[in-house]
Amino acid sequence: MKLSWFAIWAGILFLNPVTADCNITSQTVTCEESGKNFSKICTNLFQNVTKLSLRNNKISLKNSDKEILGSFISLTELYLNENMITVLYNHSFCNLTKLVILDISNNHISTVHKAAFAGLNQLSVLNLSYNAITQLDSDVFTSLISLTVLNLQHNLLKSLHIKSSFKLSRIVLAGNPWTCSCDLLNLHIWLMASNVTMENENTTTCTLPNTKEKFSIKMAAIQPADCKTGKDSLENTVTSTSAIKLKSNALLTALTPSNITGINGTHAGLPLVGKSWTFLVGVLGFVLSTTLLIFTAIKCPTWYHYLISYSHRRLEENDSEMSEQEFAADMSPFPTELGTNNEDPIVIFEKSHAFVSGEDGCTEDKDIDSYSTEKSSSLK
Incomplete structure (x- = not known):
């Protein structure tokens, strides 16, 4: 039996020469x-x-x-x-x-x-x-x-999270820069609750934040109530932040054109997100134009009153015909016959167009008055 074992080891050494x-x-x-x-x-x-x-x-x-x-x-x-x-x-x-x-x-x-x-x-x-x-x-x-x-x-190590199901009989933690804060609470509770033996317990210390005072990890005054309050406040903050984000996302989803339909089931004409530059430019142009008009009306009242007082009246056909007849009579080179009696003396007068502006805004022609006076004297 011993020979067979020796043969096996010899075969191993022959196949795998070892220098180690x-x-x-x-x-x-x-x-x-x-x-x-x-x-x-x-x-x-x-x-x-x-x-x-x-x-x-x-x-x-x-x-x-x-x-x-x-x-x-x-x-x-x-x-x-x-x-x-x-x-x-x-x-x-x-x-x-x-x-x-x-x-x-x-x-x-x-x-x-x-x-x-x-x-x-x-x-x-x-x-x-x-x-x-x-x-x-x-x-x-x-x-x-x-x-x-x-x-x-x-x-x-400044902190260490260990699950409660983790079981040990001996642990060595000395020589680490442990911090006496809520981050160490998990390890503190585990050490107190388990039956583990911590070697060098007296030298396994933690330091208070912003101080140099040291305490034993097991004896450190880490209050679970204080850490729980801080944790709850943090969770409330995270929850409120998450709720705000969810509401914002829901509002954004509700306002997207894909979720808004018209009467016939067509999408409403809202500007697409990321493609609304044309819409913004139009709105900006409208606002600037309106602002410019208001500024012009305030700073230039003369133009404003001129635009307000301007009135347009269409000329009637009768007025245009009468104006043409009067113009033709004025331009006639020959005197007009005053009556059917050929014996009436012919009065030749020289027309001089002198327009006098009356107080009522109408123009007066002195030739018309002269002509009327001569005609009256001849008839007499």
Whole structure:
């Protein structure tokens, strides 16, 4: 039996020559690759490795590294501390379903994506200490159903939202710039309600806003009533703003031409939104014209009175005929006979057209008066 096991391991070593420092026992395969300046995870490792230490290297955990890690399906312990990791992307360890311990401390991690730990159903210990994490989504730990120890000390966290269903036995939160405000209320309530043990409780403090006074996270005077009032006021503000927007949208929808129909079912002639420049120019021209007329009437009363006093009367046909006869009589070169008696003396007179304007506005012809006087004397 021992010979058969030896033959199997010999075959594995022959097919996969390994230069890494790996120790093989009956139950575990441990590979120690620490402090070797690796920029990526090496591929010359046992596929059935159970404990892999890559501490103190220059690994950034890019896509190629994730693919290599995905081949170690038997891995139960992974140590990536003291490397150059800055971001934990989604599904970085999705194939490591048997992983129990994950240490990513002492890196430069600032961002942790929501599904970074997806698939780690057996993970029990997660170490994220000594990084630069500023914010963690509450769903980051949702898939970690077996997690019991969480180490977040010495990051840049000011608040942390944890769901009430999240269960831990030990948590480390010291060394973060926690703020004693309503943003910390969720964590404060969770710590008080759960049976979790917080390590370094005395040094895990929060600072009051605008002050340097520090209090223990568990003992901080964060009143739920005050936070609830602030939250309610914020919700009321959001609700009122939403209601105003809805009313505005409803009014705009009601006034659009597509929603207004005429008697015969045709659309009413309202200007379309975005195509009303012609309508606006017409209205503006009308207003300017009216304003100009009013200004002219006020500043120029003479023209205004002239326009008001002007009257037009159509000439009658009889008046035009009489005017033509009078004009013909005036232009006749010969004197007109005064009667049927041929013995009547003929009076020749010289016409001089001199028009005199009377006071009543009518023109008087002196020749007409002279002619009337001569005729009267001859008849006598």
